[in-house]
Every structure is written in structure tokens, then in C-alpha cells.
Amino acid sequence: MNDGFSIIGKPTAMVDAAEKTTGGGKYTDDISVPGMLIGKILHSPYPHARIKSIDTSRAEKLEGVVTVAVGKDAPNPFGILPVGHDEHALALDKVRYVGDNVACVVAISEAIAEKALELIDVEYELLPAYFDPEESMKAETDLIHDHKQHNLEKDYHHVFGDPEKGFAEADQIAEARFIANEVTHAAMEPHCTLASFELDPHTGKLGRLTVQSSTQVPYYLQHKLSLVLEMPMQQIRVIKPLVGGGFGGKSEVIPLEIIAAIAARKAKAPVKITYTREEVFWAHRGRPRTIIDLKTGIKHDGRITAVKARVVQDGGAYCSYGVVTILYSGALLGALYDIPNIQYDGYRVLTNKPACGAMRGHGTVNVRFAFESQLDELAQMIGMDPAEIRERNLLQPPCITVNGLRVQSYGLPECIEKTVDRSGWRERKGKLPKGRGLGIACSHYVSGAANSIIRSDMPHSTVNIKIDRDGGVVVYTGASEIGQGSDTMTAQIAAEVLGCSLERVRVIAADTDLTPIDIGSYSSRVTFMAGNATLRAAQEVKKNIAAAAAKKMNCASEDLLFREDVVSKKGGDQLVARKDQLEEVEVTQAGASVSGRVEGQILRGSLQQKRNEEGPKDWMTFEEAVVAAIDFHGALTGTGSYAPPPEARGGKHKGAGVGPSPAYSYSAQVAEVSVDEDTGEVTVHKVWAAHDCGRALNPVSVEGQIIGSVWMGMGQALTEEMVWKDGMLMNPGLLEYRSPSSVESPEVEPIIVESIDPEGPFGAKECSEGSLAATIPAIANAIYDAVGVRLHESPFTPERVLTALRAKKKQKALNPTEGIDPTSPARFREHGGSLWFKGKGPRRHALDPARRPVPTSAGGAD
Amino acid sequence: MKKELIELKVNGRTHELAIEPSALLLDVLRRELGLTGSKRGCDESSCGACTVLVDGAAMLSCALLAASCEGQEITTIEGVTEHGSLAAIQKAYGDWGGAQCGYCTPGFIMTVKSLLAENPDPTEEDVRHALSSNLCRCTGYNQMYEAIRAAIAAEKKAAPTAVGP
Numbered sequence A: 001m002n003d004g005f006s007i008i009g010k011p012t013a014m015v016d017a018a019e020k021t022t023g024g025g026k027y028t029d030d031i032s033v034p035g036m037l038i039g040k041i042l043h044s045p046y047p048h049a050r051i052k053s054i055d056t057s058r059a060e061k062l063e064g065v066v067t068v069a070v071g072k073d074a075p076n077p078f079g080i081l082p083v084g085h086d087e088h089a090l091a092l093d094k095v096r097y098v099g100d101n102v103a104c105v106v107a108i109s110e111a112i113a114e115k116a117l118e119l120i121d122v123e124y125e126l127l128p129a130y131f132d133p134e135e136s137m138k139a140e141t142d143l144i145h146d147h148k149q150h151n152l153e154k155d156y157h158h159v160f161g162d163p164e165k166g167f168a169e170a171d172q173i174a175e176a177r178f179i180a181n182e183v184t185h186a187a188m189e190p191h192c193t194l195a196s197f198e199l200d201p202h203t204g205k206l207g208r209l210t211v212q213s214s215t216q217v218p219y220y221l222q223h224k225l226s227l228v229l230e231m232p233m234q235q236i237r238v239i240k241p242l243v244g245g246g247f248g249g250k251s252e253v254i255p256l257e258i259i260a261a262i263a264a265r266k267a268k269a270p271v272k273i274t275y276t277r278e279e280v281f282w283a284h285r286g287r288p289r290t291i292i293d294l295k296t297g298i299k300h301d302g303r304i305t306a307v308k309a310r311v312v313q314d315g316g317a318y319c320s321y322g323v324v325t326i327l328y329s330g331a332l333l334g335a336l337y338d339i340p341n342i343q344y345d346g347y348r349v350l351t352n353k354p355a356c357g358a359m360r361g362h363g364t365v366n367v368r369f370a371f372e373s374q375l376d377e378l379a380q381m382i383g384m385d386p387a388e389i390r391e392r393n394l395l396q397p398p399c400i401t402v403n404g405l406r407v408q409s410y411g412l413p414e415c416i417e418k419t420v421d422r423s424g425w426r427e428r429k430g431k432l433p434k435g436r437g438l439g440i441a442c443s444h445y446v447s448g449a450a451n452s453i454i455r456s457d458m459p460h461s462t463v464n465i466k467i468d469r470d471g472g473v474v475v476y477t478g479a480s481e482i483g484q485g486s487d488t489m490t491a492q493i494a495a496e497v498l499g500c501s502l503e504r505v506r507v508i509a510a511d512t513d514l515t516p517i518d519i520g521s522y523s524s525r526v527t528f529m530a531g532n533a534t535l536r537a538a539q540e541v542k543k544n545i546a547a548a549a550a551k552k553m554n555c556a557s558e559d560l561l562f563r564e565d566v567v568s569k570k571g572g573d574q575l576v577a578r579k580d581q582l583e584e585v586e587v588t589q590a591g592a593s594v595s596g597r598v599e600g601q602i603l604r605g606s607l608q609q610k611r612n613e614e615g616p617k618d619w620m621t622f623e624e625a626v627v628a629a630i631d632f633h634g635a636l637t638g639t640g641s642y643a644p645p646p647e648a649r650g651g652k653h654k655g656a657g658v659g660p661s662p663a664y665s666y667s668a669q670v671a672e673v674s675v676d677e678d679t680g681e682v683t684v685h686k687v688w689a690a691h692d693c694g695r696a697l698n699p700v701s702v703e704g705q706i707i708g709s710v711w712m713g714m715g716q717a718l719t720e721e722m723v724w725k726d727g728m729l730m731n732p733g734l735l736e737y738r739s740p741s742s743v744e745s746p747e748v749e750p751i752i753v754e755s756i757d758p759e760g761p762f763g764a765k766e767c768s769e770g771s772l773a774a775t776i777p778a779i780a781n782a783i784y785d786a787v788g789v790r791l792h793e794s795p796f797t798p799e800r801v802l803t804a805l806r807a808k809k810k811q812k813a814l815n816p817t818e819g820i821d822p823t824s825p826a827r828f829r830e831h832g833g834s835l836w837f838k839g840k841g842p843r844r845h846a847l848d849p850a851r852r853p854v855p856t857s858a859g860g861a862d
Numbered sequence B: 001m002k003k004e005l006i007e008l009k010v011n012g013r014t015h016e017l018a019i020e021p022s023a024l025l026l027d028v029l030r031r032e033l034g035l036t037g038s039k040r041g042c043d044e045s046s047c048g049a050c051t052v053l054v055d056g057a058a059m060l061s062c063a064l065l066a067a068s069c070e071g072q073e074i075t076t077i078e079g080v081t082e083h084g085s086l087a088a089i090q091k092a093y094g095d096w097g098g099a100q101c102g103y104c105t106p107g108f109i110m111t112v113k114s115l116l117a118e119n120p121d122p123t124e125e126d127v128r129h130a131l132s133s134n135l136c137r138c139t140g141y142n143q144m145y146e147a148i149r150a151a152i153a154a155e156k157k158a159a160p161t162a163v164g165p
Helices: A017-022 A057-061 A110-117 A163-169 A218-229 A255-267 A277-283 A322-331 A365-381 A386-391 A412-423 A486-498 A526-552 A575-591 A596-612 A622-633 A699-718 A772-787 A798-808 B025-032 B088-095 B105-118 B124-131 B142-158
Strands: A037-043 A049-055 A065-070 A101-107 A121-126 A152-160 A172-180 A192-199 A206-213 A236-239 A271-274 A289-298 A304-314 A342-349 A436-446 A461-467 A473-477 A505-509 A560-563 A566-569 A619-621 A636-642 A664-675 A682-692 A747-753 B004-010 B013-019 B051-054 B057-060 B073-075
Touching (some): A017 B088, A037 A110, A037 A277, A049 A101, A065 A110, A065 A255, A101 A110, A101 A255, A152 A322, A163 A289, A172 A365, A192 A255, A206 A218, A206 A255, A218 A236, A218 A255, A255 A271, A289 A365, A304 A365, A322 A342, A322 A365, A365 A386, A365 A436, A365 A772, A386 A412, A412 A664, A412 A682, A436 A772, A461 A526, A461 A622, A473 A486, A486 A505, A526 A560, A526 A566, A526 A636, A619 A622, A664 A772, A699 A747, A699 B142, B013 B025, B057 B105, B088 B142, B105 B124, B105 B142
Parallel strands (some): A037 A271, A473 A505, A682 A747, B004 B073
Antiparallel strands (some): A037 A101, A049 A121, A065 A101, A172 A289, A192 A206, A192 A271, A289 A304, A436 A664, A560 A566, A566 A619, A664 A682, B004 B013, B051 B073
């Protein structure tokens, strides 16, 4: 491998940047095919109900409606995890949350489809619903899924080391309950799927299925489509067009992706379904509301002796990634600090709300908020600087943590040092004016899960490379570009290894017919795994090119250097001569600008011809070397794959499969905030975020990922929250959800730390998720520094901050309903809630035209 | 609803179109004219992904009736590219990481175009204020500011007396 890189480590515009800035790139909803119909989904208006009947006849009679698909059209269950096949594309007998999928109208236009939705008659038998996880865990009857006793999706109880002994040895113990409310991805692109069938030329019937979809996991989608539609996988082609953001929200099979295929089969025509923004909120799969009871013990010197965590996650109505989420919450208590004793009790609970799934920082974020807040509190209890207490608890890698996680590269010490330096922590901490404060926190994340969802010995990533006589390098990868820069990373690695320019490399990605399997863009695995596969594929092709070039140059292939489109003998002083000759070509090319490239190629070709006659030489152009290799070997292709090494796959205990990774990224952050003590409003002024990404392959992208993670963490810390009332989402819009705009977003100073991982491609690790988790506690700790209140529930809204401030000053508790007319209804409800199910219903004004007797069951057209 | 014939001038070209009077400009651009660069990110004028210029002013095409735009100059992201090459702002967004997933990018670029047309040398405060009409979930906006600064610098360098297209 070359010392010093020509492409790696240089700020590089993404290979698809122009597609995005010109509007020319196609996202799924931008694609239309001839004869395409539009699908619209009928959603359940009730959180928990049995479906007694569905009558679609009135809808089907509407002019312009082609068909209406219902549950029995494809009754096979599915789910992203093999242990969680509890979903149906369209409900069979029961709906489990407001927004559950009941039927799909296929029509010639969106307007007609929408009108037809109102003509579907569904008779529901309402069931008691569960909205609070701790209440739901007590359920005996009317279970959400019959086979899940007490509505418990899964519980895990892990003990590592001897926590009791650890707490007995502790000099200080802190114990508290933390709550992190539910947040969602809200990627800018609403989910969209376009499904079409081909007619089979042999049978004359519907044959192969092509699905274009906004997905992070095209191969899982192919697999689930095959299960539900009962089609062999090779008859299904999944193509991922540009994806407008994922953050985990597209990392599993969303019902619309399967519904579109079912609808296309029934309509015998291509069908596109695009979610409205509101439907995106209902589809959800975001970060669950999490209740964390945390206890930490430390010695006087700041060393942690034991941690005990009881975590309850409000998982929503289906399993989704839930089993993995609850395991991550426990497993990633380890691998950041050296904690000798850990007790973890995790409960993933079902409730009648949209399913939660994977979201950026999967499973770790909420527990990290609790842990880092508590660590700050403990530091204060023993009178230690919060940065120092973190430095006292560092791991000593290479090591294996008490819960079986292998840690090799470990940039955390440098992250803490740099973020402390840059933020002026030592000079400024505790010396800022009242109402302004600094807080520090750390976090980490996996660079790809070491064990895939579907257990097998298959490599997690495979990459093929084809190089042809034109000197063009085509890389075929199943990895999914979702905006994080995976295609660019792939091109950079291929170009660096082959010593060619980036312009030569074309990446064909995420098309199950063309690209080799890659399990998808989740758990921050792409750079590490698809990157390593690319590296290996490129090395394999390079070997063949080198062998042929070495023969031409009368040397050993090990003596060749591939760099900047030239293959040369190492250590020669031909560099100058070679540059001159190449420049000659460039000049002639520039002169022939009218027919441009074509003439340049001819000139280059004739130069090659001339050089060919000169006999052995000390260097060749990349193209010459490629031609020599093709003449010698025939087709020039290479393949590489990556599977995590067995040592990195974790321990043997139940649930040990989640948490292990070949490498972990590290982050340390300092946040500077001010708190308005009159209004409770928190303003984040700046965040310094140091992130150990192993090696920054493309610094501009790495910085973008760090800033984006911190920003999303800030959103969860301050404003973002899914507000529920009896199973109804109160804020299903981007403004109501309060996604921060540019005026609310602070400056983030990203600081890249490179620990050069021994197994990462060029030493790289993940950079897209690990920074998120530290931001929330860094802000919480800064709020404490500013005004002396410790917030235990996120987001830190003005109301929560003010409540805490009043409690601290022993003032009367905040009562937002103070002064409201006492004769107004005692419990005002905008929507039918749990009272509704008990037959009471919302009380309305006597003159309200909506006032009517409350039905015990109602049609879907309500 | 019965369709009506209108003339719509988009990116300098006039199109005769039969549309429903209730058709939104965004839908007409995307479905009738195939100009899919303008995106639908929400349904409630909150995200700005559909921003286009109507007589030079940044407007949300999801909240405009196409029929009401007759006789006005509409510029979409497809009309920003200059003579087949990237405009300075487009190049800068790519170079500085202003676009990640790219879904909000066309809307942001149109907003920036309109800002710079009114105020060629905005302060960071002006930029933040202008961009607050659009939402992005990837970038945290920081790299967009760098891109905009770079684009302004590039424009100044390229043509000190430049007149916008």
C-alpha cells in the first residue's frame, strides 16, 4: 500500500453532488412509468380494534378506481427481525394503532384514490388500548399480540461481574429515573415505492417484479417481498434510487413497500404509493420513549465501581427492531468506559401506538443521556471536574469489556483532550455569567453490527469491480447511498487502491439484479464493511494489472507504484520525464477542444502506440496497464467481501449478538448554553464535537456527519418530541414536531480524531451516528452548569426547565391550566381517546355540529 | 373538475397546458412538465423543498395554484444551471457538503438565489434568517453557510460586475 494518499483524506465533493444540486437526480417519487397507477392506503382510526368486516364494493364502483387490496390478498406475516414476524402488509383481523394499514385503493389519480378511501366500509369492534408501557406490562386480557404475555415483546436480564459487590465498594452512589420522550427520523423525503410486474414470455402471466423504493436495505426488502408475495427472490428486483435521508426510518421494510407490490399484482399495472408527511409520522419506527432507572457507584478517585440500569421502552404495536433496540441499550453501557460490574434489566413493551424501530444511534442514545447526566452528578458529589471523571474511567485497549465487546482503536482520550482544549473548558468552566454554562459528555457507537439480523455465514458486504479497455473502473456494490456518502466512499477507496483518478470510477449501487449482496445501510456499517469489501476487490484487480504491467516493465509486480493514473517502478527518478510527457498530452488535448475528448483519446492512443514500440519502460499510464492486463488475462474483474472476524462477534450469553462490532467510534462534546430563567428557554450557542472516526476518508463528509449528528441530538434535547394523547399523535407535521430551523441551530465545531483502526479500510470507522448520543447529556449538563437544575426528562422544553427551576426555588409548581374557565369540560380531548372506548366519548359543546351519540362501533369512513 | 388551458412560463420557455383550476404549481411542474427537481417534503408549506422563484421571489410551489402563475416568470432548480455548467451556488453546495441526501437542496438553492438577488453580500445573520424558510434534516445547516460564502466569493472573483442570469 502507498504511503501518503492521493485521494483518501482529501475533501471531496460527493460523486452524486451535481445530481442533487441541479434537481436532475431521481428519487423514487420522481420516477413515473407508462400506465402507472396511484395507490392510497386506508389507515385505522382506532388504536386497538378487531376488524369485523371490510366492504370495498362502493369504492370499487367509483369511476377511475382499478382495484382495492386488502389483507387477505397477501396474508403472510413479516417483520424485519426473524423473531418478530408479527406484521401484515394490510391488517387481517386486527388493527393495533391509529394509522395501522387496512386497505389500499389503486386508482388512476391521487384525487380519485383519496375519494375512494371514504367509500370503504370497515366495521370495527373496539378493544381496550394500552398507551403507557408500565401500564401495558400489567395487561392480562385484550393483549396486543395474543402470544405476547403482558404485552411484553422481550425482556433481558444481564449481570456482568458482581454489581452488588461493586456497589458495596462504592464511596458515592447516585440513583435516579430518567425519561427520554419519543422522537422520529422525519427524513425530508417521504417514503415512496413504485412496483411493477413484467409479463413472463413463457407463461404469458405476471412474472418478474421490479420494486423501486426509498430504502436503506434493498436486500432485506427483496427477502420480505419474497416471503409475503410467495415469489422466489430471484424473480424480484429491488432498485434503490436516490434516497432523501433515512436515519434508520428506511432501515426496515415499511408496509407501503409491500403494499405497493401487492397492489400492483392485483391491479396488473405499475403502482406507486407515496406517503404524505402525516403518514410518514404514523409509519414512524423512530426512537422509543424510554424510562431509565439508573444507579451508578464510584470511588472517591472517580472510578466507576458498578452500574445498574432498568430500561423500559415503549415499543409501539409491533416488534420492528425492538429486540435489537432493547439489547443495544444494555450492551452499549460497555465499550465507552471501563465499567467492571454491570446489571441490566431491559423491557421492550408493546403499546397501541406506531411501532418504534431503529433511529440514528440505535438503542444507545437515551441510556447515554441518563448515564452521562448521572456521571456529571457524581463528579459534582466528589468534587471532581466532569472532564476528569471521564478520563479516570478510560478503557485500556486492546481489551474485551466485561460484557464481551472487543475494543481495539480507542480515540476517546484524544477526543476529550481536544474538545476540552478547543472549548476553553479549563479557563471558562464555572466562570461564565449566571444563566450561561458549559457541559461535557461522551458517546460511542458500533462501526457495523458484527452479527447480521439474519444469522448466516454469508459475508456482510461484497463488492465487484470491472475494468474495461477504456480504462473506466466500474464498482458494483449493494451498499445503499442515503445521503451519507457511501457511493463516494466506495469510489474513493477503489481509486486510491488502483492509483487512478476519481473521475475514472463509476459506482453502480443497490440494484439487486446488478450488484452483489450487501445487508444495507444501518448500524453505521457501510464504510467499515462495504469499504473493506471495496478495498479487497480493488486489490484483487490491481494484482492482475500489476502482474501484466510488471511483465511489460521487466520488474516484479511488488516493485510497482500505482498513483495518479500512472503505474511506475518504485523509487525511480522518471517522475519528471513522465509528468512532461503527460502534460504534452494534456496540452494537445486542450488545443483540440472542439472535438474535445475524442481527439484527446486518439492523441493519447497514438502516443501509446509510439511508446509501445519503444520497448520496456519505467512507467505506464493506467490505461496502458489496463490494456496490457486485459490482453494478458482476458476480462479484468475482481471481487472482495467482508465478514466481521469471529473475535469481534461477542460473548455467549443470551442476547450477546447485539452490541459487538469490529470497531467503535468515539465522541466527546462540550456544549455551551444559556438559560432564560424567566421563560425556561434554553439556547445552545455552540457545540464542540470531537469524533474518533478511525481515519477521515473524506473530511468534508465526516464533518458533515458529525455536525448532522450533533444537530439531531440537539433537536431531541430541546424541541423534538412526539406528543401522544390516547394513541393519537398530536403533532404529525414538521413544524409541530419542531424540527429546528437555521435560526435555532447552533454553530457546531467538528473536530476529527483519527485513531487508525487496525481492521478498518485505511483505518476508518463510523462517523454518522456516534456523535448524536453525547449531545443530549452535554446540553443537560450545561443547563446544570448554567442554572443548577438537573433535568431528568428530554426534551428540555421551557415548561420542563421552568418546572425544575421552580422546584429548586421551592416555588409553587407550574400550572399551565391556571386561569382557565373552571366550567369548561374537565377533560378536554381533541380526539376520541380511552374514554371513547369506555363509551363516554369526548364532551362537546351543545351546539357543536359534531355532537352526536357515541357509537360502539363505527365505519372506516368516519 | 373540468380542465382549463393555461400558459405557463417556466425557465424561460412557455408551455401551453390543460390543467384543473385547483392544480397546485408543484404538481403541474412535477407531473405535467416532468420538472421533478422541486420536491414535496410536506403537505403544509412547512419544509420549503418545493421552493421556486416566481418573478424572482422565492415562493412555495405547493401553496400556489398553477393557474394563478399565468403571465409570471417561474424559475425552478432546473433553470439555475448556467449554459450547461453548474452555477456557483450549485458547485459550492457540492464542494462544501451543503447537500447530503439532497432532497431539500433544490429548495435551499432557490431560497439562496432569491436572497443573493436581493442582498448580494448578506451577513451570516441574514443567511440564517433567509434559510429558516426551509428545513434540512441532514446537515445541521453549518456547511450550507460555508457553501454560500464560497459561492459569493466565487461569483465576485468570476465577474466583478456580474449580472445574474
